Amino acid sequence: MKALIVSDSHGLYDELHTLYARHKDEVDIFIHCGDSELSQEDEVIKPYATVQGNCDFGDDFPAESVISFDTWSIFVTHGHLFNVKSTLLNVSLKAREVGADIVCFGHSHIAGAEKIDDCLFINPGSIRLPKGSKYKTYAILEKRGKKAIVDFYTLEGDNLPDWSLKTTLS
Numbered sequence: 001m002k003a004l005i006v007s008d009s010h011g012l013y014d015e016l017h018t019l020y021a022r023h024k025d026e027v028d029i030f031i032h033c034g035d036s037e038l039s040q041e042d043e044v045i046k047p048y049a050t051v052q053g054n055c056d057f058g059d060d061f062p063a064e065s066v067i068s069f070d071t072w073s074i075f076v077t078h079g080h081l082f083n084v085k086s087t088l089l090n091v092s093l094k095a096r097e098v099g100a101d102i103v104c105f106g107h108s109h110i111a112g113a114e115k116i117d118d119c120l121f122i123n124p125g126s127i128r129l130p131k132g133s134k135y136k137t138y139a140i141l142e143k144r145g146k147k148a149i150v151d152f153y154t155l156e157g158d159n160l161p162d163w164s165l166k167t168t169l170s
Contacts, residue, residue, distance in 0.1 A: 001070045002026060006048070007033035007106025008126035008139040009050055010055065015127055019138060027140065029067065033067060033106035033124065034078030053078035053106065064139070066098050070143050072169060075100035079107035079123075088121060095119050101169050102141070102148070111137045113150040113165040120148055120169060129156050135160065141165045146170065 004027045007014055018040075020030060023081040024047075031073040034053025040044045052061040056078075066078040075095045082091040085108050096101045102120045109134045111125025125137035141148060152163040 001028050001143045003029040003031055003067075003069060003141045004138060005031045005033065005122055005124040005141060006127055007124050008035045008039070008053070008109050009124075010035055010127060010128040011037040012128050013038070013042070013044050016048070019127075020044070020047050020132075023140070027075065029069065030105055031067065031074070033074055033076060034061070035106060049076065051076050051078055054080040066093075066100060068095075069102065069141075072101040072143065073099055074075075074102045074104055076104045079105035084108060085121075088161070091120070092116060092119060092121075106131075111135075111152055111163065113152075113163075115165075115167045118170060120150070120165075120167060121151055125152070126149050131160050136165065 003024050008023050029074055030048045032048040032050040034051045035055045050061045067074040067168050084089050084105055109126040113122045124139040127136045137152050140151050144160050148167050148169050150165045152160045
């Protein structure tokens with residue numbers, strides 16, 4: 001099972017469509033971690049399970065959501081309500097509260113994946129305004145039994161193998 005995770009597209013339309021078209025035959029779930037700056041009515045965002053970011057105005061999307069991913073649970077948030085630019089403690093407490101195995105978030109525009117205790121944290125970076133890297137990125141999470149594999153890709157679809165993370169979740 002696979003999930004494509006993207007965040008902080010800040011008004012990009014064609015690029016979200018391109019990601020969907022590129023991966024629709026291999027990915028089971030498309031997740032947008034907020035700051036799409038789009039409306040639920042925009043066709044391009046409809047395939048994505050989307051949460052509200054700090055630059056998303058109105059109440060089109062929920063502030064957070066929990067998604068079933070086979071036997072795992074994914075907590076999705078933008079991150080601004082949990083101060084993720086400073087610490088992952090707040091969002092990790094929320095993940096524990098909702099029983100999540102994985103947290104997907106954005107807000108910082110910094111791509112990365114790490115396992116803390118028994119929880120996997122994934123920030124796909126930004127496909128519009130990356131920080132800490134020259135690459136505009138998104139991530140694909142793959143579940144193989146108890147193994148979690150996170151691969152990062154450039155907006156153009158090039159894999160960044162040095163960025164990948166392989167770990168085990170219960």
